[in-house]
Amino acid sequence: MTTEYSGAGDPVRSLELLWGAQPRPRRGPRPRLTxxxxxxxAIEIADAEGLDALSMRRIAESLGVAPMSIYTYVPGKSELIDLMLDRAIGELAPPADAAAGxxxxxxxWRDRLERMAREHWDLYHRHPWMLQVSLGRPPMGPNLLDKYERELRAVDGLGLTDLEMDSVVALVTGFAESSARVSVNAAQAEQRTGMSDEEWWEASAPVLDKLVDYSRYPLGSRVGTVAGxxxxxxxxPGHAxxxxxxxxxxxxxxLIRTRRAP
Incomplete structure (x- = not known):
């Protein structure tokens, strides 16, 4: 699978699109799309087929328009990925009235952080393509900023420094992302190879038994058998x-206990 990078397109145009800045109106027929x-x-295609299948032509086909017409709304795939990410991240935002209060x-706090991790775990399983995007330059859209503000509220008032608050949020969400990556990859392995884990083991085990002297690996044999x-x-992945x-x-x-200690 190809790795994409957020922020790889025109940063000005991406930000304008993320925040809904409208270009100067053009003369002519009313736009057919938004x-x-x-x-x-684009998200529906990526959910079903992955980012590798995503193209302006593929999107145009799904919407029943000419491929070039898509470019009148979004300049390219890089800017589109930024928009897709921010929209998917918006699924983590609470209702406006709940957030306000x-x-x-x-x-x-422990329940809050557990919920945060599970929300991210579920998000990546709904949209596995998000795991194909490197967020070194995150899309600074309204949903991402709302998400960050919300997550900081989960650890506010615990006695942590501002840097520790940021680090705790990054630790919890980063753990959920890495765990989801293993889970999604495991699920996709069967789809891509046409062989289930059980079938793979049934094919591999007899050969391993002939080639491997398991007495050399007493701990691995014992623990691996129980875990397997x-x-x-x-x-x-779920247990992990x-x-x-x-x-x-x-x-x-x-960490919190050390901050609260007298």
Whole structure:
């Protein structure tokens, strides 16, 4: 799969599109499409087929228009990816009335961060193509900024410094992203190879038994057998997420305790 990069297009045009800045009106017939319709169609294609299948021509076909007409709304695929990311990120935003009162983060801080991680885990499974985009230059749209503000509210008032607040949010969301990547890759392996994990093991195990002296690997054999039986395969993405999330939260708890210590 090809890795795409957010912020790879014209930064001025991307920001204008993200924030809804309208170009000077042109004379002529009324536009047939909106930027939102194009972004929605692009996300539907990427959800179903991945970013590698996404092109202006493919979007035009799905909308029933000429390919070149798409460029009158969005200058290129790079700017479009920025719009797609911000729109998908908007799924994490709470209703306006809940956000205004802070009700979206009711409960203890640990519950809030657990919810944050699960929201990201679910988002990446709904939109696996997001994992193909490097966010070194994040799309600075309204949904991303709303998301960041909301996430900081989840750790505000815990005695952390501003830098620690940013780092805690990055740790939790980054853990969810990396865990989701393993889970999505595992799910896609069967689709792309046409072979399930069980079928792969059934084909591999007899050969391994002939080639490998397992007495050389007593710990690996013992632990690997237990883990494999539990996961039903070489890895267990769901278990790894649950186990890792608890350990991440334990570490954050230790940090908060040091800040609250007399």
């Amino acid at each position: 930027v939102e319709e194009i972004v929605r169609a 802070g009700a979206e983060w009711a409960g203890e 039986e539990e996961y039903g395969g070489a890895i267990g 997420f649950e186990f890792g999330l608890e350990r991440v939260l334990d570490g954050i708890d230790a």
